Amino acid sequence: MIKFNVAAINLCTEAEGPYKRLTIWFQGCNLHCEGCCNPDFQPLIPKHFLCLDQLLEIISDAKERFGIDGVTYSGGEPTLQQNLPLLTEKIKELGLGVISFTGRRYGEVEDILCGCDVVLDGSYQKDKPEKKRRLLGSENQRILCITDRYRDCIDEWFVYPNSINEINIGKTLVINGDKI
Numbered sequence: 001m002i003k004f005n006v007a008a009i010n011l012c013t014e015a016e017g018p019y020k021r022l023t024i025w026f027q028g029c030n031l032h033c034e035g036c037c038n039p040d041f042q043p044l045i046p047k048h049f050l051c052l053d054q055l056l057e058i059i060s061d062a063k064e065r066f067g068i069d070g071v072t073y074s075g076g077e078p079t080l081q082q083n084l085p086l087l088t089e090k091i092k093e094l095g096l097g098v099i100s101f102t103g104r105r106y107g108e109v110e111d112i113l114c115g116c117d118v119v120l121d122g123s124y125q126k127d128k129p130e131k132k133r134r135l136l137g138s139e140n141q142r143i144l145c146i147t148d149r150y151r152d153c154i155d156e157w158f159v160y161p162n163s164i165n166e167i168n169i170g171k172t173l174v175i176n177g178d179k180i
């Protein structure tokens, strides 16, 4: 069965890319950037395994309930999820967009990120803190529009003071054990 190692899910946020988005934080990263903002998501350990159908059901529900425009992959390192292209393909079939973070350079992980509309790439470099763009941690990280879906709004959304605060109440899926 196709499964994904998920650390957390926010069912609807406006802080992880343009428009309303569901965000999946995948568990596990092997890059070990000094000063990583999500150290709890680094260990390569089984967290909450969700199968493809479970994830798609959660995403479809969020589309219906909150009117999300797309899904953001974060982590952890999303590209460690071997079946990511299949998940992306199925999300696109729902008419949703996909944005992914990766600590790798896009050229190294292009295959696993196929289908993504926007890729935010590059490892976090503590000595080059980002002061102008939202969401990005360091100046070396790039915003790559792979498709046209967000091309017209991406600069406006990211090229902004990099402070964005949001308090989500009741939209974060807390997953205990293997069941949701």
Ligand code: SF4
Binding pocket: 029, 030, 031, 032, 033, 035, 036, 037, 038, 039, 041, 042, 075, 076, 077, 102, 103, 104, 123, 124
């Ligand atoms: S790539 Fe991201 S999750 Fe991985 S160590 Fe670096 S900052 Fe942390």
